[in-house]
Amino acid sequence: MNQLALIFALMVGAVIQALVPTTGWTGWAPAPVLGAVVVHYALVRPRGLVLEVALLAGLIEDGLSQVPLGTSSFGYAVAGLVIEHFRDDVVVRQWTTHVVFGALVNAAVTFFAMLMLLKDGLIEPPFLHLILRLAGALLLGAVVTPLVFAALEHMDRTLGHVDAEAGA
């Protein structure tokens, strides 16, 4: 059931991410729905599942774009493990946690992807675009993650996952 929920969340997340329009004011950064799914799993699920969701989310994100395969997986895996390491020090189910982690993870993964693409000479955007893109990633991560977290919590409650974990 866990695996089915994970795949469902990733597939729906990928489709929503591809549908939400982007704007110039956020440097054309996409709504980070898949990144938010990774943040959710990193905050409430065991490490194995965190890595699995990070790898799959990255594969889907890179698979649907022109970014070299593995770039996002690497970023999400590192980000997921860092969050998982610090999750005992934060209030997991508080929206401010989701805002902060969402913003930081999205900006960090965007920065990593940007570096990789620049290194390989695959993009040559103006400097202003890069700055706007990072700021946009920070902002969108902060806005989208709490919404996705709430949606996934609702799905978990419907499937009975939260109760099982809270009781464990």
Next chain:
Amino acid sequence: MRERRFTIWVLLVLLLLVLLNLPAGRSLAIKNAVRSALAPLQESASGGLARLREGWATVRGLGGMAVEHQRMAVEVARLQSEVRDLKSLERENEQLRAVLGFASRAERDLIPAEVIARGRDGWWQTLRINKGGAHGVAVNQAVISVDGLVGKVISVSAQTADVLLVSDPTCQVSAQILRSGAFGVVAGRGPQWDGTVICRMDFINKNIPVQPGDEVITSGLGGIFPRGLLIGYVDRVTTDRSGLYQSADVISKADLGTLQYVFALRTATPGAAYTRSGDAEALP
């Protein structure tokens, strides 16, 4: 326990390294598998969204339908008269070509496709269509809409294909100004703040006059885009910093932001709309 965790970490790092360094062919195969798996979902989601938009537009436009109907009737009459004129011109053109010994226009096979997703990575301007290798779409085929050039196919899976839009700076098209015949290279200028699509035509001979409003078409040179596809209109003309060439801002005729249906162009002889019959015979 400690050893097991260490092994897991090593395996993870190895897996990520392998993923990052996969050969291009394997990497493309994985990407294609992901795209094909998600294509039906993307298609139904974008289709549903398009129907919602159409429904909303219908509701909003109910009041103006009579006026719109009248306007369309006038437009149909104008187009019918234009078609009649063009038919006589076509006949005349064919006769003159026969006299000059040119072969007839190369066959262009249009593969109709629906846009199922737009590239949201923000680095490149792309869109995904619901036709792929199984339908005859191939890499480097030109993609057009009813208004003009859209871009070229850059990757293909069995059921989908990704199109690099003409507005992307990495998409370069050999072009020609229709009125004066001046050649140049058109490349996208990336996304604009207001959402308009602007391309730039560089390397235009400085001695050939170029005016705002001039039509820009594909020149057929370069081997990807056949000759004669409308790219857009000249908006502004400037002189190159070196003073050797002119440059022009070109507004794309196709509305790349709202495209829903496009056509992949399968040509028998890509890059050349016409061939001299004598040259064709000389080929092996």
